[in-house]
Amino acid sequence: xxxIKKSPFKKAQNTALNNQLIKAxxxxxxxxxxxxxxxxxxxxxxxxxxxxxxxxxxxTDRAAxxxxxxxxxxxxxxxxxxxSKTLLEDFPNPPTIxxxxxxxxxxxxxxxxxxxxAAATQDARYCLNGVLLEIADNGIVHIVATDGHRMERRELSxxxxxxxxxxxxPIVAAKLIDSDDLQLTGEWCASGDxxxxxxxxxxxxxxxxxxxxxxxxxxxxxxxxxxxxxxxAPFANAKYRGVRLTLANDTLTLAAxxxxxxxxVTAVLACKSxxxxxxxxxxxxxxxLVDALKQKHVPDFTRIGYVNANTSIExxxxxxxMPMRL
Numbered sequence: 001x002x003x004i005k006k007s008p009f010k011k012a013q014n015t016a017l018n019n020q021l022i023k024a025x026x027x028x029x030x031x032x033x034x035x036x037x038x039x040x041x042x043x044x045x046x047x048x049x050x051x052x053x054x055x056x057x058x059x060t061d062r063a064a065x066x067x068x069x070x071x072x073x074x075x076x077x078x079x080x081x082x083x084s085k086t087l088l089e090d091f092p093n094p095p096t097i098x099x100x101x102x103x104x105x106x107x108x109x110x111x112x113x114x115x116x117x118a119a120a121t122q123d124a125r126y127c128l129n130g131v132l133l134e135i136a137d138n139g140i141v142h143i144v145a146t147d148g149h150r151m152e153r154r155e156l157s158x159x160x161x162x163x164x165x166x167x168x169x170p171i172v173a174a175k176l177i178d179s180d181d182l183q184l185t186g187e188w189c190a191s192g193d194x195x196x197x198x199x200x201x202x203x204x205x206x207x208x209x210x211x212x213x214x215x216x217x218x219x220x221x222x223x224x225x226x227x228x229x230x231x232x233a234p235f236a237n238a239k240y241r242g243v244r245l246t247l248a249n250d251t252l253t254l255a256a257x258x259x260x261x262x263x264x265v266t267a268v269l270a271c272k273s274x275x276x277x278x279x280x281x282x283x284x285x286x287x288x289l290v291d292a293l294k295q296k297h298v299p300d301f302t303r304i305g306y307v308n309a310n311t312s313i314e315x316x317x318x319x320x321x322m323p324m325r326l
Contacts, residue, residue, distance in 0.1 A: 127202035173197035214305025
């Protein structure tokens with residue numbers, strides 16, 4: 001008996017893709033750009049199982065299992081035929097990866113998770129709908145995600161045995177990465193033993209060009225800042241989500257306004273500026289800062305770097321939020 005798993009993909013117009021392929025001891029799902037698999041103890045002839053059947057079984061019993069002969073799914077008291085209306089030959093053949101460079105990048109999976117929130121999902125600039133893996137000439141690894149309005153990045157220790165280059169990992173694949181082991185080629189790549197993806201074609205934007213170069217900083221308690229932003233959220237403009245940040249000496253004032261409350265709602269926090277007379281008035285998207293502060297391993301005190309009201313702010317050394325006019 002084997003536990004079955006839900007496919008991570010949305011229902012496809014191509015009905016053949018709305019199945020799991022049971023082949024060579026693995027259950028395989030795909031949206032054609034990304035292929036996901038997990039092991040099953042079934043080594044009979046290849047077969048398909050309809051995703052609706054699998055989803056119904058898992059809704060009945062999260063620990064639903066596939067029988068050893070692959071004929072049925074056991075879900076609670078139910079025994080469900082493991083079948084599909086799709087012909088086996090209509091399901092696409094899984095890709096093969098040839099002449100790949102195999103490397104291990106310590107911290108890779110965690111870095112992917114840390115930057116994901118800043119990636120675009122449906123941008124017309126298709127290369128933004130993914131996460132950049134960049135390996136520099138000196139072997140230093142950079143993981144970057146941006147939607148054109150904010151950016152998050154991580155720098156990892158250098159790796160050996162791989163040429164410099166860039167690989168854009170589709171957002172669907174990036175969300176599934178749980179291994180630091182990679183196989184890289186110019187087209188198809190793999191992470192661990194359960195994920196194969198086709199990298200996004202295109203040239204990623206010059207992310208270094210928008211990395212802030214702060215001339216001043218202030219620090220504020222992360223929990224207090226996050227709680228305050230969440231309290232202000234209902235009062236911010238529903239479309240633009242703007243909030244005005246005013247720094248004066250060691251006092252931080254946040255203000256949100258909307259058409260229904262043009263006078264705005266304000267909140268005041270204590271902060272610590274590295275300049276005793278530090279002053280700044282800047283607008284930015286409230287949700288972007290909330291997303292940055294909700295990530296794991298955020299420090300107890302958030303450090304924000306700035307130059308002036310017309311330049312991006314830096315959040316905890318790795319995040320970038322671009323300003324907006326209010």
